[in-house]
Amino acid sequence: MTIPRPRRPLTLRDVSEASGVSEMTVSRVLRNRGDVSAATREKVLTAAKTLGYVPNKIAGGLASQRVNLVAVVIPSLSNLVFPDVLGGVSAELDDTGLQPVIGVTHYSPAREEMVLYDMLSWRPSGVILAGVEHSKASRAMLANAGIPVVEIMDTDGEGIDTLVGISHLRAGREMAARILAAGYRRIGFVGTHMPEDHRAKKRLVGFEEGLASAGVQLEAREYYQGGSSLLKGRELTDRILARAPDLDFLYYSNDMIGAGGLLYCIDKGYDIPGRIGLAGFNGVDLLDGLPVRLATTDARRVDIGRRAARLVAGKDMPPADRIVALTPTFMPGDTIRNAGA
Amino acid sequence: MTIPRPRRPLTLRDVSEASGVSEMTVSRVLRNRGDVSAATREKVLTAAKTLGYVPNKIAGGLASQRVNLVAVVIPSLSNLVFPDVLGGVSAELDDTGLQPVIGVTHYSPAREEMVLYDMLSWRPSGVILAGVEHSKASRAMLANAGIPVVEIMDTDGEGIDTLVGISHLRAGREMAARILAAGYRRIGFVGTHMPEDHRAKKRLVGFEEGLASAGVQLEAREYYQGGSSLLKGRELTDRILARAPDLDFLYYSNDMIGAGGLLYCIDKGYDIPGRIGLAGFNGVDLLDGLPVRLATTDARRVDIGRRAARLVAGKDMPPADRIVALTPTFMPGDTIRNAGA
């Protein structure tokens, strides 16, 4: 015995007819809104399930002027960093009825603008997006959207609405201090070529400030383009050490290339952290399994995701200054001399 | 001179009034549909931009009964594997006007059901979802949705509509053949505890079949729960070798734990691939930077994403048998004896 099923998507009306209850009441049951007698509730639920009815949120959203979507706009998914942020976001959104929708910009402001336009056209309940640098058009769109906008990862800059993140200037500065305290003086930097990686740039600026305050200057830099990988970390390390063999420290703009550099130095038989010290940035899981623990800074990714989500969901109120500044945490590892001390 | 802006979201009507053009024509301009004179087009575009109008896709979708969304449902984002698949999907969707929307199930059928229900309620143009094992309710929803459904990653099983993937049975079988051909006989397996990781289970089944056909049996297995990491790879390797010290080969259910195992064996000073051989699965980038190249099988992740997207977008027609079976490709690496030969 099969239920005759039209090839047209089912509507509330179909459930209404199948159950002998008005569309309105069916709607109430399906949304758990208002009082409905147990009996009719039962009838409706059965009918809906038997038919295989799936509500139409397009129509619902239009009628109610509310959409349970949160736009989450990030530069990349292959970065290891952003899946962690998303984890924090989902975890915190899970019990709110809100659903994250992910957009990826590939670090391009033009793409960011397109992605935002597209997402805002779905009238989401809030926006979480990475970074504080956005095109004028993007800023205008967001400011006019009339919904909570949380910019994440970075607190160095002007926010549109609320900021949740860490100061990358500070992270760079503090790493410089640690390295200097450990006695390193001939220091190199390996990082992305930075037209659009603003946070990496800020770390470098902070890092150089930190060095400068002790009268130290970077001896060498090595930049790369495209995604990060262990292999690139190796190649870049090979290159920078070929150019400047007497470096005694390498600061990497992220853990992935840092790990590659670490493996390279181990292969070469360098004494770490004696002959050369190393540090990365982010605090990713990957570092746990390497032969030597790379020093790094925990960028508080999951917390950032959580706090941002809480703000968008209305679980937290934004602070008066509209900035939630988390503390980037130094993780000593074994690649900086007496860093534990 | 500022434009007075209402605190209410702008509508087509606002643009219509500002430009002195009918709503309908405004709509045409904004969607590049139908013929509109250059002059009016210009007027409309200017008005829309000045006001900062963002179309309402909720209303548009309801009116047109078409939504440019493709639901992409995957088990996890932190798996390294799925971002690659998504890359293939986006790349191929980019010029179609279709937009992927990502849902994550955490390997739970119940969550998958919820995610699907939620996504289908947005009436997407198509669905791409990982795996062929789904709850009865999920299958019913998908079958009734009246849209293309592409199940990806795996071709061993019954599809709802179209399948794009590789045979994990075959991947396991072929790896067994390679290992046996290289002369290994005392073989162990390290993998996820598999209530829901069906593909890993199929690889294991295929692997054991392959071994059995040469009269060889697995000597030891070591299972783990939760996400994969280098550290877990190390721990599991330590454990399995403690239990079965005379193993001469370890087959890992993925590259991440395989890489952890590899680093462990290097640390211990084992002769690889002489004393012990190793192999993983997936063919992730990460392997490129390790001290020794881990043998693995390329799971064709990006291709799978691309082909699935092409089907959903209507760029490709589904084959008569509704199965697009890609070839899992053995990548020799340096962790199997004379594997290159």
Place this chain on the structure above:
DNA sequence: ATGAAAGCGCTAACAG
């Protein structure tokens, strides 16, 4: 506790 009517903002379909 349930129902009827109106309309959310847009686009299909048809005029002109």
Place this chain on the structure above:
DNA sequence: CTGTTAGCGCTTTCAT
């Protein structure tokens, strides 16, 4: 090339 008229499938609001 441009405008008019009806809805799309729900939920809001107001009755009962």
